[in-house]
Amino acid sequence: MNPSSLPLIKEKVAGLPRYNAGLPEEYVRDHYQVGHIARLAGNENPFGVGRLAAAAASAAIAELGKYSDPESRRLRQALADRLGVESEAIVIGNGSEELIALLCRATVRGGERVVTVTPSFLLHEIYPAEQGAEVVTVPMRADFSFAVDEIVAAMGQGCRMLLLSTPANPVGSMLNGSELMRLARAAGPETLLVIDEAYYEYAREETDHPDALQLLAGGRAPFVLLRTFSKAYGLAGARVGYGIFSDPHLAGALDRLRTPFNINRIAQAAALAALDDSEHLNQSLAHNHRERQRLAAELAGRGYQVAPSTANFLFFALGRDSAEVAEGLLRQGVVVKPWRQPGYQQCIRVTVGSRQDNDLFLSALAAVMAAPN
Numbered sequence: 001m002n003p004s005s006l007p008l009i010k011e012k013v014a015g016l017p018r019y020n021a022g023l024p025e026e027y028v029r030d031h032y033q034v035g036h037i038a039r040l041a042g043n044e045n046p047f048g049v050g051r052l053a054a055a056a057a058s059a060a061i062a063e064l065g066k067y068s069d070p071e072s073r074r075l076r077q078a079l080a081d082r083l084g085v086e087s088e089a090i091v092i093g094n095g096s097e098e099l100i101a102l103l104c105r106a107t108v109r110g111g112e113r114v115v116t117v118t119p120s121f122l123l124h125e126i127y128p129a130e131q132g133a134e135v136v137t138v139p140m141r142a143d144f145s146f147a148v149d150e151i152v153a154a155m156g157q158g159c160r161m162l163l164l165s166t167p168a169n170p171v172g173s174m175l176n177g178s179e180l181m182r183l184a185r186a187a188g189p190e191t192l193l194v195i196d197e198a199y200y201e202y203a204r205e206e207t208d209h210p211d212a213l214q215l216l217a218g219g220r221a222p223f224v225l226l227r228t229f230s231k232a233y234g235l236a237g238a239r240v241g242y243g244i245f246s247d248p249h250l251a252g253a254l255d256r257l258r259t260p261f262n263i264n265r266i267a268q269a270a271a272l273a274a275l276d277d278s279e280h281l282n283q284s285l286a287h288n289h290r291e292r293q294r295l296a297a298e299l300a301g302r303g304y305q306v307a308p309s310t311a312n313f314l315f316f317a318l319g320r321d322s323a324e325v326a327e328g329l330l331r332q333g334v335v336v337k338p339w340r341q342p343g344y345q346q347c348i349r350v351t352v353g354s355r356q357d358n359d360l361f362l363s364a365l366a367a368v369m370a371a372p373n
Contacts, residue, residue, distance in 0.1 A: 034333035038357035045234035046354040050280030056273035068265040088248040096241030112160035144307035165196035170349040172309025177210035187221035199311035201232035238267040328368035
């Protein structure tokens with residue numbers, strides 16, 4: 001960067017950490033001279049895009065000379081019909097990350113407190129900090145469950161926004177109904193509850209998974225539920241997320257902030273078709289459940305502390321620096337995500353991939369861990 005540009009940049013922006021989006025497949029192949037790449041860092045669906053979504057995306061290419069619907073009307077209405085809400089209560093984002101950024105821009109003022117957890121999806125910290133917020137991070141418990149008492153205590157000292165994911169990214173544990181309601185009761189009308197449910201589809205079949213939309217709708221606190229097509233629906237490259245808002249006026253505020261054509265034609269068509277592809281979704285969920293259990297059992301059997309997960313990834317403690325282990329895995333074509341937040345630098349998050357890629361990860365991990373430091 002040209003030093004003369006530095007005075008132009010706001011101090012709060014210059015000091016922000018960089019989000020680690022992981023290494024692209026092409027870089028790993030070229031840099032490490034490996035053939036097959038096991039992409040186990042981004043929590044992508046190993047089955048990829050479904051048949052119906054792929055066909056819809058292909059058909060939409062013929063219309064690329066035209067702008068997309070700036071309101072994503074058909075997609076919003078389809079989601080509203082499934083969820084039993086008004087379409088005005090739904091905002092479509094270029095991934096749910098865009099919606100997190102817009103929510104912070106619309107509601108968070110400098111000096112206000114935003115409460116989240118750690119380890120976390122780092123954008124839950126970056127975007128509030130960008131607005132000058134005081135970001136309060138509450139550590140997960142030693143067993144990687146939510147420290148609900150501590151979160152409530154932090155909210156009691158003032159809280160403009162409670163921002164957390166369930167299932168938790170990167171840990172995988174989820175809030176049950178009573179825990180979610182306790183957090184909701186601790187929030188007054190001046191606190192916005194932002195519940196990031198990016199892994200909702202993987203967790204919703206769990207016995208104690210709460211219906212957050214139903215539970216929060218009867219409370220006094222305003223809320224937003226964030227979901228995405230990137231994970232279970234296999235559309236990570238399309239970048240389509242959506243927010244379900246308790247207040248259509250808040251949804252309207254985000255509509256005024258987002259770029260007019262934030263969801264392109266191909267992405268809208270693919271997401272709309274993916275909603276109707278229950279075969280692809282059910283196949284993906286069943287595979288994930290089987291392989292997640294198998295991976296967790298194997299890792300626990302090797303002596304690693306594995307967090308209980310209801311998502312499509314596992315988070316586990318190695319007892320060694322995770323960056324060094326991840327580098328060793330890269331040399332064997334396995335891409336995972338070493339966690340670098342303070343206190344968790346010996347932890348790795350690994351996506352539940354195909355059986356072949358999971359086996360490659362397990363054998364590569366054994367080889368790396370057996371090698372001398």
